[in-house]
Amino acid sequence: MNESQESKRLLPPHLKPIDTNGPPQRITVCTRPFRASGPRIEAERLGDQLLIHNYGHGGSGWSLSWGSATRVLNLLRDAHPRTLDVAVIGAGAIGITTALTLQRAGFIVSIYAQDPPLQTRSARATGSWTPDSRIALGEAVSVRFEDAWRRLASETFAAFQAYTSMTSRPVEWVDRFVLSDTQPDPQRAEFDRRDSHGFFKCSLHLANSSPLMSFIPRDQSPFPTPYAWRSRSLTFNLGVLIPLLLEEFQRAGGRLEACTFRTPADLSKIRERLIANCTGWGARHLFGDKSLTPIRGQIAWLPAQTNLRYGLLYGDLRIVCRQDGIVVQHSREGDDTGWNDASETPDAEEATAGLKALATLQASMKERTRKVPMLRRALNADIF
Numbered sequence: 261m262n263e264s265q266e267s268k269r270l271l272p273p274h275l276k277p278i279d280t281n282g283p284p285q286r287i288t289v290c291t292r293p294f295r296a297s298g299p300r301i302e303a304e305r306l307g308d309q310l311l312i313h314n315y316g317h318g319g320s321g322w323s324l325s326w327g328s329a330t331r332v333l334n335l336l337r338d339a340h341p342r343t344l345d346v347a348v349i350g351a352g353a354i355g356i357t358t359a360l361t362l363q364r365a366g367f368i369v370s371i372y373a374q375d376p377p378l379q380t381r382s383a384r385a386t387g388s389w390t391p392d393s394r395i396a397l398g399e400a401v402s403v404r405f406e407d408a409w410r411r412l413a414s415e416t417f418a419a420f421q422a423y424t425s426m427t428s429r430p431v432e433w434v435d436r437f438v439l440s441d442t443q444p445d446p447q448r449a450e451f452d453r454r455d456s457h458g459f460f461k462c463s464l465h466l467a468n469s470s471p472l473m474s475f476i477p478r479d480q481s482p483f484p485t486p487y488a489w490r491s492r493s494l495t496f497n498l499g500v501l502i503p504l505l506l507e508e509f510q511r512a513g514g515r516l517e518a519c520t521f522r523t524p525a526d527l528s529k530i531r532e533r534l535i536a537n538c539t540g541w542g543a544r545h546l547f548g549d550k551s552l553t554p555i556r557g558q559i560a561w562l563p564a565q566t567n568l569r570y571g572l573l574y575g576d577l578r579i580v581c582r583q584d585g586i587v588v589q590h591s592r593e594g595d596d597t598g599w600n601d602a603s604e605t606p607d608a609e610e611a612t613a614g615l616k617a618l619a620t621l622q623a624s625m626k627e628r629t630r631k632v633p634m635l636r637r638a639l640n641a642d643i644f
């Protein structure tokens with residue numbers, strides 16, 4: 261392979277600039293339902309009802325969803341129920357995947373939820389494979405937690421593979437570039453974010469889930485940083501994925517009912533005696549779970565651009581080019597951003613700062629690419 265071919269391999273032709281002119285299309289905010297001890301997945305008796313809790317997935321709800329749903333199925337089976345009718349409370353990432361998992365196993369499932377799937381907090385997520393994002397505090401969990409977490413993550417990863425071959429691309433592998441001004445361990449570059457809480461992190465890679473990163477030699481890199489790596493990342497195009505999951509559920513006879521439960525006693529009013537509680541942050545109010553801490557997160561959305569399929573991670577800036585929009589996230593305090601903040605009011609300043617940081621990065625890339633002829637050839641014509 262000659263030099264130019266090698267840089268083509270490292271820099272795909274679709275590394276085109278993102279149009280940052282104009283204000284964001286919209287700003288969305290949501291709350292990560294964080295528990296220091298990790299998600300609560302356990303059974304509890306409530307009068308004559310069997311309640312299986314499945315909530316508290318922090319910043320990893322999509323990435324641990326199918327594995328958590330399988331835990332619910334196993335707990336339900338262990339209880340040897342005399343009925344197949346199950347109610348799932350909640351229609352976010354956890355509720356919809358729990359409903360589908362139970363339905364596929366033969367249960368007759370109804371979802372009761374205050375917000376329909378596309379209006380849940382889950383629908384406002386970045387849409388990346390992030391199984392250990394603000395999922396627990398390192399000091400509050402044991403080695404057993406790590407084993408259980410690993411199972412949840414690997415089962416979820418495996419389940420999402422079935423969606424990567426669909427032509428509508430609900431889930432897809434995209435290139436991801438990690439940039440750094442200092443020399444971190446590339447496999448931990450994402451972990452070296454500010455974190456004064458000591459969040460649980462797992463450096464061990466799940467089989468094939470996080471492909472190793474290739475270092476991009478400086479003379480072949482269009483990025484202004486001394487260090488840049490290319491990797492691949494599993495991306496959830498939630499605007500496509502959520503309707504697809506809902507359609508499967510409803511086609512198989514699943515029922516979705518708008519409903520708000522004010523207290524646990526309200527649950528006795530529904531017909532079903534088996535209940536999966538997938539209320540996320542809502543569990544703090546409904547079940548008085550004070551161990552749930554809100555972690556606020558915000559995204560400034562740019563309109564989707566055809567053929568832009570990559571992600572960028574540079575310090576506090578995270579970009580994900582999704583089929584249904586471009587995510588610009590600027591977390592000024594790294595992983596500490598939004599700790600114990602339940603406000604879901606958009607912060608226009610934070611959004612502008614993210615867009616500015618992206619525009620500055622792209623201006624430096626343009627400058628660098630103009631100066632280095634080999635990069636211009638490798639990146640092909642109209643880019644940067």
Ligand SMILES: Cc1cc2nc3c(=O)[nH]c(=O)nc-3n(C[C@H](O)[C@H](O)[C@H](O)COP(=O)(O)OP(=O)(O)OC[C@H]3O[C@@H](n4cnc5c(N)ncnc54)[C@H](O)[C@@H]3O)c2cc1C
Pocket residue numbers: 289290291292293315316317318319320321322323324349350351352353354355372373374375376377380381382383384385386387388389390391519520521522538539540541542543546555556557558559
């Ligand atoms: C900015 C941001 C980016 C994120 N990015 C990612 C990512 O890239 N990858 C990832 O894996 N995770 C990500 N997350 C985390 C992920 O969004 C959450 O872990 C996930 O949304 C939790 O899903 P859930 O179904 O438990 O909760 P929710 O999505 O909040 O759903 C809860 C459901 O329960 C219903 N409900 C609640 N209370 C009641 C009640 N009393 N009565 C009736 N219904 C009720 C709600 O209406 C809703 O339908 C991100 C989070 C944030 C904030």
